[in-house]
Amino acid sequence: MVNTKEIARLCGVSRGTVDRALNNRPGISPETKRKILKVAEEVGYRPNFIAKSLVTKKTMTIAIVVFDINNRIFSQIANAIETRARELGYFVYLTLTHKKPELEKEYIRYLVDRKVDGIILMSVNKGQEFEKYLRNLKVPIVTFGNKISDEFPFIWINDEKAIIDAVQYLASKNYEKLIYITPALRESNPSNNIYGPEQRLKGFNKAMKLHKNMESIVITDMNYIDTIDNISNLGNEKVAFLCSSDIYALDILKYAKNKGIHIPTEMGLMGFDNIDTIQYVTPSLATVGFSIEDIGIQLVNSLVDKIEGNEIPKRIQISHEIIEGETV
Amino acid sequence: MVNTKEIARLCGVSRGTVDRALNNRPGISPETKRKILKVAEEVGYRPNFIAKSLVTKKTMTIAIVVFDINNRIFSQIANAIETRARELGYFVYLTLTHKKPELEKEYIRYLVDRKVDGIILMSVNKGQEFEKYLRNLKVPIVTFGNKISDEFPFIWINDEKAIIDAVQYLASKNYEKLIYITPALRESNPSNNIYGPEQRLKGFNKAMKLHKNMESIVITDMNYIDTIDNISNLGNEKVAFLCSSDIYALDILKYAKNKGIHIPTEMGLMGFDNIDTIQYVTPSLATVGFSIEDIGIQLVNSLVDKIEGNEIPKRIQISHEIIEGETV
DNA sequence: CTGTTAGCGCCTTCAA
DNA sequence: TTGAAGGCGCTAACAG
Numbered sequence: 247m248v249n250t251k252e253i254a255r256l257c258g259v260s261r262g263t264v265d266r267a268l269n270n271r272p273g274i275s276p277e278t279k280r281k282i283l284k285v286a287e288e289v290g291y292r293p294n295f296i297a298k299s300l301v302t303k304k305t306m307t308i309a310i311v312v313f314d315i316n317n318r319i320f321s322q323i324a325n326a327i328e329t330r331a332r333e334l335g336y337f338v339y340l341t342l343t344h345k346k347p348e349l350e351k352e353y354i355r356y357l358v359d360r361k362v363d364g365i366i367l368m369s370v371n372k373g374q375e376f377e378k379y380l381r382n383l384k385v386p387i388v389t390f391g392n393k394i395s396d397e398f399p400f401i402w403i404n405d406e407k408a409i410i411d412a413v414q415y416l417a418s419k420n421y422e423k424l425i426y427i428t429p430a431l432r433e434s435n436p437s438n439n440i441y442g443p444e445q446r447l448k449g450f451n452k453a454m455k456l457h458k459n460m461e462s463i464v465i466t467d468m469n470y471i472d473t474i475d476n477i478s479n480l481g482n483e484k485v486a487f488l489c490s491s492d493i494y495a496l497d498i499l500k501y502a503k504n505k506g507i508h509i510p511t512e513m514g515l516m517g518f519d520n521i522d523t524i525q526y527v528t529p530s531l532a533t534v535g536f537s538i539e540d541i542g543i544q545l546v547n548s549l550v551d552k553i554e555g556n557e558i559p560k561r562i563q564i565s566h567e568i569i570e571g572e573t574v
Numbered sequence: 575m576v577n578t579k580e581i582a583r584l585c586g587v588s589r590g591t592v593d594r595a596l597n598n599r600p601g602i603s604p605e606t607k608r609k610i611l612k613v614a615e616e617v618g619y620r621p622n623f624i625a626k627s628l629v630t631k632k633t634m635t636i637a638i639v640v641f642d643i644n645n646r647i648f649s650q651i652a653n654a655i656e657t658r659a660r661e662l663g664y665f666v667y668l669t670l671t672h673k674k675p676e677l678e679k680e681y682i683r684y685l686v687d688r689k690v691d692g693i694i695l696m697s698v699n700k701g702q703e704f705e706k707y708l709r710n711l712k713v714p715i716v717t718f719g720n721k722i723s724d725e726f727p728f729i730w731i732n733d734e735k736a737i738i739d740a741v742q743y744l745a746s747k748n749y750e751k752l753i754y755i756t757p758a759l760r761e762s763n764p765s766n767n768i769y770g771p772e773q774r775l776k777g778f779n780k781a782m783k784l785h786k787n788m789e790s791i792v793i794t795d796m797n798y799i800d801t802i803d804n805i806s807n808l809g810n811e812k813v814a815f816l817c818s819s820d821i822y823a824l825d826i827l828k829y830a831k832n833k834g835i836h837i838p839t840e841m842g843l844m845g846f847d848n849i850d851t852i853q854y855v856t857p858s859l860a861t862v863g864f865s866i867e868d869i870g871i872q873l874v875n876s877l878v879d880k881i882e883g884n885e886i887p888k889r890i891q892i893s894h895e896i897i898e899g900e901t902v
Numbered sequence: 903c904t905g906t907t908a909g910c911g912c913c914t915t916c917a918a
Numbered sequence: 919t920t921g922a923a924g925g926c927g928c929t930a931a932c933a934g
Contacts, residue, residue, distance in 0.1 A: 261921090262921060266920085292683075292686070293911085294628075294687070295688045297910070299624050299926095302926090315652060316649070324649075324668065329642075329672075340668040342653065356623075526854070577926095577927055588905045589929095594904085601904080624927080625910090630928085
């Protein structure tokens with residue numbers, strides 16, 4: 247691979263002049279510039295981005311750090327992030343933590359060693375120690391899904407309000423008893439960051455105070471299907487299952503079909519996230535939707551803003567809406 | 575950020591010695607090594623990966639270049655690739671081409687400028703010019719999905735045989751007429767690489783020669799639902815729809831439900847890919863399955879092998895299987 | 903065992 | 919307008 251030194255030799259000029267020609271810097275005659283560009287073209291010159299990064303201290307690289315992308319919602323976000331980042335000239339590292347706090351810390355560390363310009367993070371870690379860890383890294387960070395603290399910009403919906411709206415919607419459909427499914431709460435280690443699910447649960451509890459005539463059960467079990475199976479008295483009241491994520495709702499839908507339980511006459515069902523998978527199921531699933539793509543775009547916009555030294559908002563709230571469906 | 579020069583100064587030794595301590599290189603006394611490591615620890619020294627890459631000419635980075643990851647199958651592959659790559663110490667760039675040939679070429683070029691060690695590619699481009707382009711880049715490449723040529727290692731199932739098996743399976747269920755759905759064939763520009771869909775169609779045509787008593791129609795239209803709607807005579811023979819991808823099958827399933835067409839009594843339906851989405855639909859979709867995770871792992875293994883200078887097989891064939899379902 | 907020197911390929915400053 | 923020199927932070931080769 248030919249470098250600027252070689253081009254300088256070929257053109258009989260100095261490397262500084264070659265640099266001026268190649269990077270449109272002032273202080274060079276049109277002729278020599280033309281000549282240099284011509285030679286560069288001929289020999290197929292390509293700048294070494296690594297060398298450039300070493301001196302400019304800019305890698306034009308950001309990283310997305312997330313559990314995994316098997317869950318639709320994360321792959322959709324990653325897709326949006328990559329697309330927007332490329333528009334702004336950034337390449338993106340994909341980094342999966344598999345919900346392991348130590349791995350997450352290690353990977354973030356490595357990314358900083360690699361001099362990424364910024365990080366988009368859905369964290370498994372939380373707490374003061376972690377905040378200090380991130381702070382010391384001195385790398386621009388924006389977060390989504392699981393908030394870390396007010397210090398790190400958070401771009402997401404209002405989970406609490408969204409669940410309240412969902413409950414309100416179910417109430418308007420005359421349900422008398424709600425069973426809230428949120429397995430994440432027990433599934434993960436207590437030291438893990440589960441801000442999202444926590445906010446949603448908080449919303450649920452608040453909502454129940456607003457609807458005092460409604461009964462409620464909260465299931466935090468990963469074997470929620472078994473648990474449901476044991477609550478066999480679906481008889482007396484009009485009951486609905488509200489799930490903290492569509493994937494659980496889909497599971498329950500499947501269960502109900504197998505059991506021959508008719509939805510929505512025998513039980514109501516509502517999800518959350520509006521992942522694209524649900525468009526293929528029948529009856530169509532009621533859920534809470536929001537623009538995942540918008541989140542991805544805003545994450546990148548904010549991060550790049552921060553990278554460029556601007557102040558950015560600590561919180562951007564994405565709007566949500568109730569998606570009606572045949573399951574309620 | 576402190577560097578080796580600073581540590582050398584603090585320890586009163588030369589940078590060479592510091593390097594020996596930090597990188598476990600021989601030729602250093604245990605004491606000085608201990609001392610240097612201690613100081614490095616204290617000042618929170620972190621190696622600059624960019625600088626290191628510049629001299630070693632290794633970035634420990636690979637890239638995955640693919641259309642997008644909205645399609646489940648690609649996000650599953652990307653997930654597997656990232657996971658395996660991290661195990662081997664590589665970070666991965668996610669690069670989406672949105673099926674635009676020029677973008678793909680440009681991005682690959684940039685990745686090479688960034689000195690990625692290798693590329694995992696599902697190509698939109700094809701042809702001799704493109705092959706030459708890749709060859710000149712002199713970067714290790716492995717491919718999946720759309721083969722480019724025998725020159726570039728290809729890790730994938732045998733699409734042709736898989737469709738033949740699918741037809742065989744449908745024949746065993748006594749279907750008399752098959753309608754093959756493969757919109758990709760017309761959806762994309764003729765100069766695009768659609769090796770996968772082409773192989774599958776080839777398999778379908780071959781299979782039809784083996785089953786001369788069966789009728790067949792091939793629909794290459796993106797508006798296949800409309801087309802199907804016009805073929806209203808589902809009356810006489812026992813007919814099945816075979817789709818080149820599960821996403822089309824899911825679409826048809828939805829259509830049939832809306833139309834009140836009963837599956838499988840009034841028509842059979844079979845997909846391809848076995849994406850995880852289908853586990854939630856009823857009736858359960860018959861399809862062709864294979865280990866997507868295995869493909870991801872093998873892609874990384876092969877690429878890294880090649881990066882390390884070893885010869886790797888030009889073709890690794892992943893096995894497939896018929897997944898039975900209630901739709902046939 | 904340790905220090906010195908010379909790069910990797912680029913950018914930046916200062917002189918000429 | 920151009921050239922020369924120095925440095926980004928690290929590795930590598932050769933002396934001592």
